[in-house]
Amino acid sequence: MNELLAIRFDFDTFWDFLFDPIIFKGLWETLKITTLAMIFGVLLGVVLAIMRVSKNPVASSAAGLYVWFWRGTPVILQLLLFFFGLKQLIDEDIFRDNWTRFRAAVIIFGLNEAAYMAEIGRAGILSVESGQMDAAKSLGMTNLQAMRRIILPQAVRVMVPPTGNEFIALLKNTSVLFAIGIVELTNAAKLQASRNFRFMELYSVAAVWYLMVVTVFSIAQAELERKLAAGERDQPETLFSRVIKVMGGSRG
Amino acid sequence: MPRVFRTFLLLALVALTAALVFSACGDDDDDNGGNGGGGDIDISGVPELDDGVLTVGSEIAYAPFEFFEEGTETPDGLDIDLAGAIAAELGVSVEFTNTAFDGIIAALDLEDFDVLMSAMTITDERSEVIDFVPYITVGTGIVVPTGNPDGIAGLDDLCGKTVAVQISTIQVTMLETQNDSCENDINIVVFPDNPLAVEDLRTGGSDANFSDYPVAFVDAEASEGTLEVVNTQIDPEPYGIGVRKASTELNTVIAAALDAIIADGTYASILSDWDLSSIALD
Numbered sequence: 001m002n003e004l005l006a007i008r009f010d011f012d013t014f015w016d017f018l019f020d021p022i023i024f025k026g027l028w029e030t031l032k033i034t035t036l037a038m039i040f041g042v043l044l045g046v047v048l049a050i051m052r053v054s055k056n057p058v059a060s061s062a063a064g065l066y067v068w069f070w071r072g073t074p075v076i077l078q079l080l081l082f083f084f085g086l087k088q089l090i091d092e093d094i095f096r097d098n099w100t101r102f103r104a105a106v107i108i109f110g111l112n113e114a115a116y117m118a119e120i121g122r123a124g125i126l127s128v129e130s131g132q133m134d135a136a137k138s139l140g141m142t143n144l145q146a147m148r149r150i151i152l153p154q155a156v157r158v159m160v161p162p163t164g165n166e167f168i169a170l171l172k173n174t175s176v177l178f179a180i181g182i183v184e185l186t187n188a189a190k191l192q193a194s195r196n197f198r199f200m201e202l203y204s205v206a207a208v209w210y211l212m213v214v215t216v217f218s219i220a221q222a223e224l225e226r227k228l229a230a231g232e233r234d235q236p237e238t239l240f241s242r243v244i245k246v247m248g249g250s251r252g
Numbered sequence: 253m254p255r256v257f258r259t260f261l262l263l264a265l266v267a268l269t270a271a272l273v274f275s276a277c278g279d280d281d282d283d284n285g286g287n288g289g290g291g292d293i294d295i296s297g298v299p300e301l302d303d304g305v306l307t308v309g310s311e312i313a314y315a316p317f318e319f320f321e322e323g324t325e326t327p328d329g330l331d332i333d334l335a336g337a338i339a340a341e342l343g344v345s346v347e348f349t350n351t352a353f354d355g356i357i358a359a360l361d362l363e364d365f366d367v368l369m370s371a372m373t374i375t376d377e378r379s380e381v382i383d384f385v386p387y388i389t390v391g392t393g394i395v396v397p398t399g400n401p402d403g404i405a406g407l408d409d410l411c412g413k414t415v416a417v418q419i420s421t422i423q424v425t426m427l428e429t430q431n432d433s434c435e436n437d438i439n440i441v442v443f444p445d446n447p448l449a450v451e452d453l454r455t456g457g458s459d460a461n462f463s464d465y466p467v468a469f470v471d472a473e474a475s476e477g478t479l480e481v482v483n484t485q486i487d488p489e490p491y492g493i494g495v496r497k498a499s500t501e502l503n504t505v506i507a508a509a510l511d512a513i514i515a516d517g518t519y520a521s522i523l524s525d526w527d528l529s530s531i532a533l534d
Binding site: 178 | 357
């Protein structure tokens with residue numbers, strides 16, 4: 001069985017491309033776009049979440065409409081609509097020259113992500129017991145002050161796991177950017193495979209790099225969760241905390 | 253909910269899911285039946301044709317070679333018609349399987365279909381993996397915005413420009429080779445299929461689109477006056493019907509059928525129907 005695998009899977013090709021500059025270029029594109037879009041999405045998402053829970057009907061419905069549209073259409077359709085479609089409608093050089101592939105990718109993915117982050121933010125805010133808001137109000141804080149100083153800091157702890165999920169999902173969804181001509185990790189592998197017909201080897205290279213990034217990110221997320229749990233009786237165990245315990249140190 | 257009812261509901265759900273999954277397992281075929289009992293070619297020794305059907309893999313998004321008739325799921329095009337004529341000559345019917353171009357050779361290898369016929373140029377790299385029966389000779393064309401603002405006349409003028417192409421095509425290789433002799437690199441933008449590449453040109457994301465000449469011509473025609481094709485066909489090369497290396501008998505009968513339809517004038521008449529007599533095999 002191993003012989004069968006070895007005959008049809010060329011390990012030389014796999015190792016060659018694992019550290020190939022073209023693959024790294026694709027990986028870098030993926031990371032750049034994912035990080036920028038995620039930052040944009042989180043910031044906008046939190047604002048939308050506050051609007052959604054607000055008693056102001058205008059704010060609440062505007063945010064609701066936003067979430068409805070950006071969650072309700074596939075991101076690849078959004079890319080085609082707002083990259084190609086907008087440029088078709090607006091035949092001005094000043095727009096077309098500045099609405100580049102890369103900028104459109106970051107902004108459209110960011111707008112899409114904000115819709116999901118809005119719901120995560122809303123869940124986080126709702127998870128903070130209503131007594132906190134009452135107490136804040138009784139101290140004379142406005143809604144926004146209470147949000148910023150009391151509610152959101154507590155909501156963040158609940159928001160971390162689903163936000164981590166969103167980052168990982170976004171990282172992988174960027175592969176659809178090929179439709180607007182951006183070659184990220186998956187399609188860098190695809191391009192190379194189309195030349196040497198070694199599909200299995202190259203797709204495996206891409207898979208390895210996605211897993212590497214997700215692994216590093218998961219470790220970082222676990223550490224963040226542990227930090228946010230400071231002061232709790234049962235501290236969540238992370239890879240580092242277990243390693244340190246084994247080496248005889250004390251960490252909670 | 254009473255226990256028996258719950259169990260029944262669960263079983264019903266499982267049965268429904270199973271039914272849906274199995275009904276979805278079917279072939280995605282487009283039928284283009286030829287008349288049975290064609291010519292005098294003996295196909296008894298050809299295992300692929302035992303079922304009386306020649307299955308053809310093609311990326312049906314490349315007018316005028318293969319495309320879907322507007323608003324339908326019926327394939328049409330030069331490759332479609334030639335495949336139909338060859339199948340008729342062999343006394344079998346023909347079915348098309350729409351397959352993405354960049355995986356089509358792998359799909360042929362995996363026996364998803366008997367042959368591939370997808371406006372594919374015969375190259376040394378491709379010939380290492382599969383065999384070809386040449387059937388027409390086609391060059392590459394450059395599509396630019398109407399009025400040719402960058403004054404592009406040939407491959408050399410693409411240096412320093414942004415050119416949109418489809419993945420896995422010879423055009424990608426041609427541009428990379430051209431880059432070696434360019435002072436300013438060509439910004440090669442790759443897309444999953446050619447229509448998206450043309451869209452990028454139309455919306456100003458690229459300066460030119462590089463594709464097979466007849467395709468470039470048709471894209472310019474269909475662009476409502478926004479695009480035009482540069483009037484030189486670059487490096488005409490033969491296109492081939494792709495056959496697995498192991499399918500030697502199939503290769504022989506396909507070549508024989510092609511010879512037959514060239515000899516009796518069917519080939520010439522199909523080409524002239526599509527205004528593509530200029531790309532006949534010579």
